[in-house]
Amino acid sequence: MKTLVVTLFVSFAFLSTQAQTNTPPPASAPTATTAAEHPADAKIKFKKENVDFGTTPFNKPVTINFEFTNVEKQPVLIENVRTSCGCTAPTWTKAPVLPGKTGTVTTTYSANSVGQQHKTIWVKIKGVEQEKELHLTGTVQN
Numbered sequence: 001m002k003t004l005v006v007t008l009f010v011s012f013a014f015l016s017t018q019a020q021t022n023t024p025p026p027a028s029a030p031t032a033t034t035a036a037e038h039p040a041d042a043k044i045k046f047k048k049e050n051v052d053f054g055t056t057p058f059n060k061p062v063t064i065n066f067e068f069t070n071v072e073k074q075p076v077l078i079e080n081v082r083t084s085c086g087c088t089a090p091t092w093t094k095a096p097v098l099p100g101k102t103g104t105v106t107t108t109y110s111a112n113s114v115g116q117q118h119k120t121i122w123v124k125i126k127g128v129e130q131e132k133e134l135h136l137t138g139t140v141q142n
């Protein structure tokens with residue numbers, strides 16, 4: 001009797017495992033979205049994503065314009081721009097940018113610390129989960 005119970009248990013476990021590996025996912029299961037399906041680059045294309053402002057004196061603000069083009073067939077809207085520190089103030093084109101037209105993300109870095117600098121700017125585009133990264137580098141001398 002003990003052998004029969006063990007045999008039934010092992011058979012049930014084996015059949016249960018086989019049923020699980022051959023069962024397709026339910027139709028309502030979410031599918032993974034790859035970065036290639038919704039990258040920020042699919043909506044806008046920046047002329048430059050990395051700008052080196054060179055060498056600047058301490059406390060002399062540096063303003064950089066990051067120009068972009070809408071490469072979509074519909075208007076694109078920048079929802080928000082944020083920076084890696086409060087010393088970099090962003091402004092951007094607030095109106096929807098029509099297909100083929102350009103807009104700008106402008107940052108003014110206050111240059112308030114001496115030495116090599118690296119600041120990151122994140123651009124949030126409506127309808128795109130992943131933010132676009134821009135980089136500002138340079139040296140501030142005393």
